[in-house]
Amino acid sequence: MDSKMVKMIIGTEEPRNEIEKEYIEFIKKQLSYDNNKLREDYVCSLLGYEPSYGGAGYPDGYKPDGTPVDNKSGPNIIFPDGANKNLPVEEWAISKKGNWDCLVQKFTDDGELIYVAEVPVSCIMEELVTDAKKKINAGGRVSPSVSSAVWRGKKETRILYKNPKLYERTKKGIVKKVYRDIDNLPYTPVKF
Numbered sequence: 001m002d003s004k005m006v007k008m009i010i011g012t013e014e015p016r017n018e019i020e021k022e023y024i025e026f027i028k029k030q031l032s033y034d035n036n037k038l039r040e041d042y043v044c045s046l047l048g049y050e051p052s053y054g055g056a057g058y059p060d061g062y063k064p065d066g067t068p069v070d071n072k073s074g075p076n077i078i079f080p081d082g083a084n085k086n087l088p089v090e091e092w093a094i095s096k097k098g099n100w101d102c103l104v105q106k107f108t109d110d111g112e113l114i115y116v117a118e119v120p121v122s123c124i125m126e127e128l129v130t131d132a133k134k135k136i137n138a139g140g141r142v143s144p145s146v147s148s149a150v151w152r153g154k155k156e157t158r159i160l161y162k163n164p165k166l167y168e169r170t171k172k173g174i175v176k177k178v179y180r181d182i183d184n185l186p187y188t189p190v191k192f
Contacts, residue, residue: 010046036071071102083144087110132144
């Protein structure tokens with residue numbers, strides 16, 4: 001995606017004509033369906049990162065410094081099949097991603113982006129390995145994960161984009177805790 005398209009989707013630039021408007025609305029509709037490749041492209045492009053369009057096991061994109069990034073639909077971070085009970089820990093898929101960053105994002109049901117957090121995998125690795133070992137002992141699929149409380153509690157986590165107008169609220173109208181926590185994390189806003 002080019003920067004002009006990203007700006008129209010995010011709402012900082014207006015479409016020039018009816019065709020562009022319809023196209024942007026179509027993309028927003030697709031984003032609302034949890035279309036992973038489209039979301040990966042959109043989030044990477046929004047941040048100025050290079051989308052890779054890679055498949056399972058490969059980065060979703062690269063930061064300008066070459067750091068691989070893996071997009072995660074938030075709020076929790078899950079690595080499908082990231083551990084294998086038949087291999088030593090150092091050969092698990094998650095162990096090979098210690099120098100990657102996760103881009104945790106949350107969208108509304110209408111496809112609007114609420115936030116993007118950047119979390120170095122290295123800072124959550126201990127929790128991922130612990131979770132994988134618990135799941136191995138319990139049997140079944142081994143997809144290590146950490147809750148949003150874990151990554152929100154890491155000093156290395158930073159927020160790259162947030163739209164407080166879209167924060168979810170309780171029935172009493174109070175902003176949910178996850179968003180209050182996000183507002184307390186270091187914020188390095190995207191430059192449009």
